[in-house]
Amino acid sequence: MLIPQAEGFRILGTLFSSSLFPYRAPSGQVTLTSYVGGTRAPDLALRPHDELVSLTVADLRVLLGVTGEPTFAHSVHYPRAIPQYELGYGRFKDLMNAAETQAPGLFFAGHYRDGISLSDSILSALTVADRIQTHLTPPA
Numbered sequence: 001m002l003i004p005q006a007e008g009f010r011i012l013g014t015l016f017s018s019s020l021f022p023y024r025a026p027s028g029q030v031t032l033t034s035y036v037g038g039t040r041a042p043d044l045a046l047r048p049h050d051e052l053v054s055l056t057v058a059d060l061r062v063l064l065g066v067t068g069e070p071t072f073a074h075s076v077h078y079p080r081a082i083p084q085y086e087l088g089y090g091r092f093k094d095l096m097n098a099a100e101t102q103a104p105g106l107f108f109a110g111h112y113r114d115g116i117s118l119s120d121s122i123l124s125a126l127t128v129a130d131r132i133q134t135h136l137t138p139p140a
């Protein structure tokens with residue numbers, strides 16, 4: 001679930017990790033992955049682990065009706081996690097194209113170029129792998 005800013009919660013969203021993937025939680029329990037911070041509230045992500053867990057659980061109580069306390073909690077801070085495709089980002093893509101043209105054999109791939117989702121990143125890698133293969137294959 002993604003949570004619009006207007007809703008007034010502190011988490012940005014939650015993945016239902018143990019519903020998506022097997023072996024992510026002991027029997028009778030679930031694993032949820034929630035996101036805090038982002039460009040919406042970058043400083044919130046700097047709060048200590050215990051505070052992050054507490055504010056996340058508080059939001060999940062309202063949103064999902066969660067009761068009780070987590071049996072396990074883990075937090076990771078990604079300081080520069082996801083590229084922001086803001087207005088004008090095309091300039092950076094143009095620069096990457098220009099750099100590749102000027103330096104044959106240099107290739108850019110990843111979430112900063114072809115879209116931020118994991119599937120976009122995989123497609124980006126496959127595309128660049130094809131381009132590298134073409135680059136390395138001598139003309140017949």
Ligand SMILES: Cc1cc2nc3c(=O)[nH]c(=O)nc-3n(C[C@H](O)[C@H](O)[C@H](O)COP(=O)(O)OP(=O)(O)OC[C@H]3O[C@@H](n4cnc5c(N)ncnc54)[C@H](O)[C@@H]3O)c2cc1C
Pocket residue numbers: 015078081082109110111112115116117118119121
């Ligand atoms: C917290 C978070 C949650 C996300 N959730 C989702 C989601 O639910 N669904 C979804 O579709 N996408 C999600 N994304 C987005 C998606 O996961 C990423 O955009 C995608 O994984 C990016 O793939 P990538 O290969 O471009 O970059 P990365 O996965 O960042 O891989 C880059 C790799 O390069 C390595 N590296 C960096 N610099 C160097 C260097 N100088 N030398 C050698 N190695 C280097 C890094 O260590 C890293 O392993 C999420 C991203 C984050 C951060």
